[in-house]
Amino acid sequence: MTATEPKRFPLSALNAMPAARFVEALGEVYEHSPWVARRAAVGRPFSSIGVLHDVMVAAVRAAGPEAQDELIRAHPDLAGKAARARDLTDASTSEQAGAGLDSLTDDEYERFDRLNRAYREKFDFPFIIAVKGLTKNDILRAFEQRIGHDEETERQTALDQIARIARFRLNALIVEELSAETPETLPEPRQGFAMGRLTTHVLDTANGRPAAGLKIHLIRLEPDGGGHPLKTVITNADGRADQPLLEGAAMVAGAYELLFEAGAYFRELEIDLPDPPFLDEIPIRFAIADAGAHYHVPLLVSPWSYSTYRGS
Numbered sequence: 001m002t003a004t005e006p007k008r009f010p011l012s013a014l015n016a017m018p019a020a021r022f023v024e025a026l027g028e029v030y031e032h033s034p035w036v037a038r039r040a041a042v043g044r045p046f047s048s049i050g051v052l053h054d055v056m057v058a059a060v061r062a063a064g065p066e067a068q069d070e071l072i073r074a075h076p077d078l079a080g081k082a083a084r085a086r087d088l089t090d091a092s093t094s095e096q097a098g099a100g101l102d103s104l105t106d107d108e109y110e111r112f113d114r115l116n117r118a119y120r121e122k123f124d125f126p127f128i129i130a131v132k133g134l135t136k137n138d139i140l141r142a143f144e145q146r147i148g149h150d151e152e153t154e155r156q157t158a159l160d161q162i163a164r165i166a167r168f169r170l171n172a173l174i175v176e177e178l179s180a181e182t183p184e185t186l187p188e189p190r191q192g193f194a195m196g197r198l199t200t201h202v203l204d205t206a207n208g209r210p211a212a213g214l215k216i217h218l219i220r221l222e223p224d225g226g227g228h229p230l231k232t233v234i235t236n237a238d239g240r241a242d243q244p245l246l247e248g249a250a251m252v253a254g255a256y257e258l259l260f261e262a263g264a265y266f267r268e269l270e271i272d273l274p275d276p277p278f279l280d281e282i283p284i285r286f287a288i289a290d291a292g293a294h295y296h297v298p299l300l301v302s303p304w305s306y307s308t309y310r311g312s
Contacts, residue, residue, distance in 0.1 A: 010175045011052075015045035028089055029056065029169045030162065032074040035067070036060060043209040049167075049176050051210065051238050054201055054311075056170075057163045058300045061307055062205035072125045072158050078139060079104055079112040091169055099131040099139060108136065115143045122147065123154055130164035160309075196292040198246035200258060201311070202239045206271070206302035210239025214265040218245050221255040221285065251291045258284045258297055266303050273303055284308050 009025055017025070019041045027034030039059040046052040060068060076092055079101040096102060104112065119127045129142055146154060198218075202211035214235045219227040230250075233241040246252075263280035266273055279301070288295055296311035 008173060008175050010177055011046060011049065012177060014174065026173065028091060029166050030071060031089065033071050039208055047238050049170050049174050053167050053170055054203060054298065056166060058203035058205050059208065060159065061300050068159060071162065072128065075126050075128050077116040077126050079109060095131050099134050100136045104136065111140065119147050123151055125158065128158045128161045130161050130168060132168050196251040196290065196294065197244035198251065198295045199244050200241060201298040202235050202260065203298065203300050205300050210237065211235055211265055211301065212237045212239060213268065215261040217259040219257040219259060221257055227257065253288050253291050255285065255287045260299050262301050271303060278304055279306065282306055
C-alpha cells in the first residue's frame with residue numbers, strides 16, 4: 001500500500017458532521033480501532049485538537065484491559081512482514097517511511113525481525129513507539145532497552161505511545177481554526193525566566209465529555225505533613241482551568257495536592273449516587289521537581305473509578 005496525503009478537516013466541520021461521518025474521518029487515528037472515535041464523538045463540540053485528543057485518551061483508558069489489549073495488538077510490527085508486503089494503513093506506511101524503516105539493509109531487517117520476535121514472545125503484543133522524529137537507530141535503542149521491562153510497565157508504555165501516535169495523526173488530519181481569542185504566535189520566553197506551569201484537565205468518562213463546573217483545590221504540601229491551600233478553581237466548558245494553576249514565580253519545586261470535588265460534580269448532574277458516594281473528594285498528590293517544566297495532571301473520572309498520569 002502506498003501512503004497518500006491525508007484529507008484534512010477543519011475542526012468546526014468535525015464538530016458539525018454526523019457521528020458516522022466523524023468516525024469515518026477519524027476512525028484510523030487509533031490503528032484499526034474506530035470504536036475510539038465513536039466513543040469520542042459524543043463529547044463534541046471540541047474547542048481544540050488537544051481537547052479532542054484528551055477525550056480519545058480518556059475513552060481508551062476507560063475501556064478496560066481487554067479492549068486496550070486488542071488496541072495494542074492491532075498495531076503492526078515495525079519493519080515487519082506487513083510493512084515489507086506494503087500491507088499497512090496509510091498512516092503507518094507514512095510514519096515508518098519517515099523513520100527510514102522502508103529502506104533498511106538486509107542486516108537491519110534481520111535485526112528488527114529478531115527483536116520483533118523476542119518482544120512478542122515475551123509480552124504477546126507488538127513493540128509500539130511513536131516513530132515521528134526518530135531515526136532507525138533511535139528506535140533500535142528503545143527496542144533493546146524496553147525489552148527488559150516487566151509486562152505491566154511495557155503495557156502502559158505501549159498505551160502511552162499509542163496516545164502519542166494519535167496526537168500526531170490528529171495534527172495531520174485536522175485544521176484548527178484560529179479564533180479572535182487565539183493568538184497566531186505565542187511570545188518567546190524571555191531569557192532567564194522559567195516558563196514552567198501546572199495545568200489540569202478533567203474528563204468525565206461516564207458521559208464521554210469534559211467535566212465542566214467541577215471544583216478543584218490546589219494545596220502545597222508541607223514537610224511536616226500539613227498543607228497550605230493555594231487556590232480554588234472551577235473547570236470551564238473544556239474541563240480545564242481558565243489559567244495555569246501555577247506559573248512564573250509561583251511555580252516552585254515541591255510536593256502538591258489537587259483535590260477534585262467529583263461527588264459534588266456528579267450530584268449536580270443528577271446522577272443517582274449512593275449516600276455517601278463511592279468517590280467524593282479525590283486527592284491527587286504529586287511532586288514538581290523542575291520548576292521550568294510543564295506539569296499537566298489530568299483526571300479521568302466516573303462515579304466509580306478514576307485515573308491520572310503526567311500529560312503534556
